[in-house]
Structure formats: C-alpha cells, structure tokens
Amino acid sequence: MAADGSSARLRGRGLAAALLGLHLFSVLVALEVSVGKTTLVTALNRTRVQLPCTFTTCIGFEKLTFAWYYNTTEKLYQGFIKNKASQPKEEFRDPRVELIGTTTGKENNISISMEVDFSDAGKYTCFVKNPRENKAEANATLTLKVVSVMVPVDNTLTLIILAVVGGVVGFLILIMLIKKIVLLIRRKSQEKKECLVSSSGIDNTDNGLAGSKAEQKAPPKA
Incomplete structure (x- = not known):
C-alpha cells in the first residue's frame, strides 16, 4: 500500500511538472500583435493615413490569416499568408483600404493605409490567427482621431x-x-x-652666512 501511495504521488508530481512545462511553452511561443508604441493616431480630414500593425511568433507561422476591423464589427481587410517566404494574399478589402506591409522582411508587417474623413474616426482592430500555434489568436486595437487642423504639440x-x-x-x-x-x-x-x-639652504655666499665662501680660510703656506 505504501508503495502504491508513493507511485501515485510520483505520478501526480510528474503530471504537475508536465502541465507546468506545457504552460511555460505556451507562454514562450505566444502569438503577439502590436499597433505600435501609441494607440492613438491623428489624421487630417481627407488625407491618407497609415494604420500600423505587426505580429511576432517564436515558432513561425503557416496558413496564417489576418484581418482589420472598424469598431470591432465592420471588416475592412482580410488576408492569408502561406508561410514566411510568401507575401500576403488579399481575400477581401474595402475599396479605400490598401495593404502596405510585408511579411518576408525582418518584421511581420500587416499595416494598412486608407483615405479618411470625419466619419472614419473610431477604433481599428488588427486580428491575427496562426494555426501552427494550435490556432492561436491575438489582436490589438488603436484609435483614429480625424481633425480639420493639426494642432502643433506644445513642447x-x-x-x-x-x-x-x-x-x-x-x-x-x-x-x-x-x-x-x-x-x-x-x-x-x-x-x-x-x-x-x-x-636658501644651499646658496648663502652673498650674505656671508655659515657655510658661505666668506668663512672659508685660505690654506696655510708651505
């Protein structure tokens, strides 16, 4: 009975270690999506603006899909990427939207650009799904502000x-x-x-002080 109890405890510890390792591995290879250091983009009315988005993954990607949404519901763009050596392929896009990123370079860039007006102000979400990471999904959202005049920043x-x-x-x-x-x-x-x-301790010849030449006696005559 004691041996059975020890075996059960060992199996329990092994299972816990395996689960912990699986969790750490999933954290390590987690898919991440970024829209840059700031989540607020300001643009002039009737101008073209860039909406940045990049994604990272530690184990690469295959048959990855991505999309852009306006206010979480309206789809603006949808694309498909076979692998790192392939360029994104367009599956759907709003006529005003253009993909300006590439995934064959150093960054996996899936940024878009579009001409905007006041009605386009709102939230824009970049969504990515990577089947290679057990169909992992990730997204990031930025806010677009459309103005009539760009106000200079007070520094x-x-x-x-x-x-x-x-x-x-x-x-x-x-x-x-x-x-x-x-x-x-x-x-x-x-x-x-x-x-x-x-x-002063060496040269006292001019003052006739002790040790000066004035005190030296002439040698006696023979």
Missing part, C-alpha cells in the same frame, strides 16, 4: 525641463573645472615654496 514644458537639466549639468562641470584649477594653483604654489626653501 514648452519639455524645453524647460531640458534647459534646467542642462543648466545643472553645466554648473556641475563648471564647479569641477574650478576645483581642478584651484588644486593646480595650490600645487604650483607648494612646489615654488619648496624650491625657495631648498635654494
């Missing part, structure tokens, strides 16, 4: 911060330079003093 605060930081750094450098100059002057002054002291 006043940033400039002030940079100026303050630059001033502090410059002040510290100035202090270091002054310190170096002061130390150099002190060292030169100390060397000069040592030189004067050394000279």
